[in-house]
Amino acid sequence: MENYTMEGRTYRYYGQEAPLYPFGYGLSYTTFQYRDLVLSPPVLPVCANLSVSVVLGNTGPRDGEEVVQLYLRWEQSSVPVPRWQLVAFRRVAVPAGRETKLSFQMVAEQRAVWAQDWRLEPGTFTLFAGGQQPGQQTRAPSEVLSARFTVTGAARPLRGC
Numbered sequence: 291m292e293n294y295t296m297e298g299r300t301y302r303y304y305g306q307e308a309p310l311y312p313f314g315y316g317l318s319y320t321t322f323q324y325r326d327l328v329l330s331p332p333v334l335p336v337c338a339n340l341s342v343s344v345v346l347g348n349t350g351p352r353d354g355e356e357v358v359q360l361y362l363r364w365e366q367s368s369v370p371v372p373r374w375q376l377v378a379f380r381r382v383a384v385p386a387g388r389e390t391k392l393s394f395q396m397v398a399e400q401r402a403v404w405a406q407d408w409r410l411e412p413g414t415f416t417l418f419a420g421g422q423q424p425g426q427q428t429r430a431p432s433e434v435l436s437a438r439f440t441v442t443g444a445a446r447p448l449r450g451c
Contacts, residue, residue: 320351324345365415377417
């Protein structure tokens with residue numbers, strides 16, 4: 291084998307073709323609503339971590355569990371990267387008619403790209419939060435929120451942070 295790229299070998303690199311059963315696929319006996327996606331700070335140095343919070347509400351008639359998923363998209367990168375990458379997930383039980391605020395910490399290593407070694411690069415990124423992948427078509431209503439953040443500074447090796 292001489293070609294080690296992942297393009298065309300895993301659904302993360304298929305371009306616009308969606309997988310048949312993506313991560314988080316399934317149904318629930320209730321409905322959920324996401325709101326108030328907050329990224330802090332919205333502009334951060336290349337080696338800094340990002341704090342993420344989102345409010346999840348159970349808008350249905352039954353208690354239920356939701357798998358909250360966070361995906362990262364590089365808006366520009368010096369090397370090929372996935373369309374988006376799962377960076378965090380959590381299964382949360384929410385009683386009917388109630389809300390819960392979830393907090394996540396996205397560490398700098400999760401933004402690293404492989405360019406002969408693991409590197410952190412500046413640029414603009416989009417973070418998605420929801421019960422499914424961004425753009426996923428489902429029969430059950432679900433939503434995915436998105437917010438952008440910016441990383442400043444010079445590109446550097448991950449081990450240099």
